[in-house]
Amino acid sequence: MPIDLESACRLAQDITNVPVTPLGSAVRQAAFCAKNQFHPIQRYLLPQQLKQTLDGLAAGEILSLTDPFRVRYLFFRLGSAPVEIGPFCTELFSHQDCETALQRAGIRDITAQDLQVMRGTFPVYAESHMLHMARSLARSLGLGGTLTSVRRVEQDTGGPQQTPPEEMPRQLYAEMIRKRYQVEIEFMDCIRRGDSRAAIHAWQQLHQSVAYTKRLGQTIETARASAAVNRTTIRLAAAEAGIPALVNDLLSGESSAIVRNAKTIDEIDAEHERIIRVYCQAIRQRRDQHYSSLVLSAVYQMERHYAEHITVQELAGELEVSPDYLAARFRKETGQTPLAYLTAVRMRAAARRLAESDAPVSEIAAGVGILDANYFIKLFKKAYGQTPLAWRKDHRL
Known part of the structure; x- marks a missing residue:
């Protein structure tokens, strides 16, 4: 059963989440401009300018337009009906990219964050995917082979160009x-x-x-x-x-x-x-x-994985030495046993979490690798001279 233009556009939009809009009437063109113009510099989204763009489309041509914000639209004709695909983006912008784009365009009335939020609402696709979608639309309407050329235009802002x-x-x-x-x-x-x-x-x-x-x-x-x-x-x-x-x-x-x-x-x-x-x-x-390579490796294993169950035997196996040798080298270089070092790491992490959050003591204990809350309280008091709750009261951020 043949598909009509409206249905084909809706189907393509549903598949990609990129707007696909027939622009066959002045009312639709005006609504499209009102919906998509983010800033006055997007002059191509003025109704009269859009009409001129559509009227200027050559037969079999896809116009790929990129504005100063690197927002993209494709314009083309399917038979006599003008259609657009977009807005979409082909690149992700960092905050710095947004600042640079605004500086180049000489825009001072919106912030980089505003631009980043705006661009973040648009789907990101390679241009080639969107061109393929335009040609697939044409084929679905029995117009395969009609969109044979691409004309790329970047809206000039008058600013410096790379x-x-x-x-x-x-x-x-x-x-x-x-x-x-x-x-x-x-x-x-x-x-x-x-x-x-x-x-x-x-x-x-x-x-x-x-x-x-x-x-x-x-x-x-x-x-x-x-x-x-x-x-x-x-x-x-x-x-x-x-x-x-x-x-x-x-x-x-x-x-x-x-x-x-x-x-x-x-x-x-x-x-x-x-x-x-x-x-x-x-x-x-x-x-x-x-520290030797052996001890430094053990230190980093404990500092990165203190929330997990760690034993000297497991550490030694990871480092391919015997537990006794690891314990002796560790104590010689640090002045502590591996277990004492691990406990100190856990207590420091617990102290930070107590100061930064309202989480229950049992949750903080488990979060630093100690499942017995009473044992945790005993260790913490030995390390800091206070119970965890007293520490939180005195050091709450």
Whole structure:
């Protein structure tokens, strides 16, 4: 049974969650503009301007329009009926991307947060997927093969534009590569020294130095790939600084999981900085306390997994030494037994949670790996000279 235009558009919209709108009347065009214009700079969403755009569509053409906010629309004709697909985005914007876009457009009456929220309401698809949907619509209406060309237009704001690398003078491009290489060397040197502030500054320079290779925004996949490259660089520098392989794997794996579960570019950028701080702290700890690789690995296992059931036997098995040897080395280097160190780590974590939350003592005890609340209270009082509730009363944040 043949499908009509309205039904085909509704079906496509239901499948992708991207609006698909027939624009065959002035009323529909006006309603479309009123619904989608976020800011006056989106002049193409003025009814008269939209009419001119639709009237100017060539036969068999898909107009792919991108506005200053990197919001996209496709306009085309199916037979004599004008249709649009959008709004949608092809890139995710970090807060910094939003600030940059507003600066380039000379817009001061909305904030980067406003723009980020607005863009966050639109689905994210590759342009190729939306072009495929337009052509599939045509085929469903018996018009297959009619949409054969794509014309891409970016709404000009009059602001400065990025120059893609292929348009740069070769000498300038080579100079940028040279400077980036120098910053990479500096970044690794900062990691090896355990200087987190300088390392974060160098990473920010590296982050900015690749802006010329892409337009604003990126996909979550490219952000994750960038994080993987960053982790590899840090791992190499940390290994050169003497961080044991087990600790390296532990810290890197933790960061990888955070990036994998991140929902936004900002979360991934924050993880870049967090992992730099964590690695630099580990490097300083190794340098200042002169722990061996064995003891440092045990320390990090306990500090990262204190909420789990940990025994000296399990730690020793993980580190491929005997429990007696681990206990002796640990006590010689730290002045404590592994169990005493683990208890101190758990009590510090419990003290933080008591000060920051109203959770019951039993819940906090379980959260730091001690299931017996009475035993936890005894340990806490020994460590801090107060019961957990008295500590909370005196130190509540």
